[in-house]
Amino acid sequence: MRVLHVISEMGAGGAEALVAGMASAGGDVGWESAVACGGGFRVEALRAAGLPVFDVPVARRSPVGVLKAARAVRVAVRRFRPDVLVAHNVSASLVARLASPRRKVVTVFHGVAEAEVGSAAKVLDRVSSVVVTVADAAARKLTDAGLRSVTVIPNAVFPTVPSADRATVRARLGTGVNVPVALCPARLEPQKRHDVLLEAWAQIPGEAELWLAGDGSLRASLEAAAPARVRFLGTRTDVRDLLEAADVTVLTSDWEGMPIALLESLAANRPVVASDVDGVREVLAGGGGVLVPRRSPAQTAKALRGLLFSPAARSVAASHDGSADAHTLMKSYDELLRTVLEGR
Structure with a gap:
């Protein structure tokens, strides 16, 4: 055929x-x-x-x-x-x-x-x-x-393996091995509501870093509004490596179909913090992370704080039934x- x-x-x-x-x-x-x-x-x-x-x-x-x-x-x-x-x-x-x-x-x-x-x-x-x-x-x-x-x-998700380990990826980006890292793999477009994520990130204490893997029409305005410890990585071909190096995946979209980024995160055993919207709700129906109300910086920040600074909480949150x-x-x-x- x-x-x-x-x-x-x-x-x-x-x-x-x-x-x-x-x-x-x-x-x-x-x-x-x-x-x-x-x-x-x-x-x-x-x-x-x-x-x-x-x-x-x-x-x-x-x-x-x-x-x-x-x-x-x-x-x-x-x-x-x-x-x-x-x-x-x-x-x-x-x-x-x-x-x-x-x-x-x-x-x-x-x-x-x-x-x-x-x-x-x-x-x-x-x-x-x-x-x-x-x-x-x-x-x-x-x-x-x-x-x-x-x-x-x-x-x-089609099977892939990371080409580099956590320490190597972090070294390339100048991030310490023990620094808590949240990864948002999403285009910088209105649907993804990075403005909500940045407002939430301003409430995250310590040396934790937020990696934004993606590019788009909102990059300039988001860079201008970003609080400290936000890294704009641009379009990446090594998301699997970034997942290996990150601790948590976060997605604050207004809507989704069924986001591959979250399926990739679950496959990499990384817990997710994501908006409670159609598609995302289906991905996390069997566990794997924390759903937060749409457009809620406060609840997003609370969920991120709970996972970024606790390996035990991350291990529990990452547990899921698997997907197709x-x-x-x-x-x-x-x-x-x-x-x-x-x-x-």
Whole structure:
């Protein structure tokens, strides 16, 4: 089965991590995989692994941009000749449908802001052959908005190992081995509410450090507002190493689909402090951390203080029942795609 993944970019986000994992592991389930995208640091690794990557201009939600992207994906379709297109999120699904009107387009819906759910459901109802969501809450929202059928396949983490140990990573960053460290692996965009996190961090005593792994449109304003002991690390390709070196992961988002960053944290046995929002709630349903009210710096600070300065508390908080594994995820997608193709 020839599978073409269509996604806006292949940078540091959770959807991008899922595409990289699925494309790389596709051979295990009998896929020949390719990716059509607008660039990003993951492209080099995909090409090094022998996977075709087709350049597509980022649509940016403009009509002209969508048409340009669709033309580029049409070229990818003509060259790769996929059996099915797997489009990640709404704009990529529209681009995929315009590029290939007769092929099946399977959408993987990673989530949108609450105000956009209705319009997303309308678009997906028109352009998608099948819609997959990464969490139960997202499926309920789409069906409540009028989408007729949604399949849920929870996100999973593809196996990786750190390339450096805790002491080595900390030495590179100039951080002492015994300094408590919280890691926030998230794009510096409004959804992630770093402003809430920075306000919470101002209430953390001692020499503890906050590492922000990610970049985005809010970086300058966040740097200007940041209290002491906050490190802006930019976009990173070594998040697994950072998790090895950190003590706690923190995420203060307003909304999430099913954040890969938290799944990676659980896989690394690092406890999580995160907003009690859909998606996150599902990740932590079996334990693994502390949920705090959304937009609550005080409660976020309290949870961080409780974990950063107590190895025993971290050990208890990190205990969890586990989550879906990559093998199960690939098997679920393979069965779905083959069922879709049999129905054409």
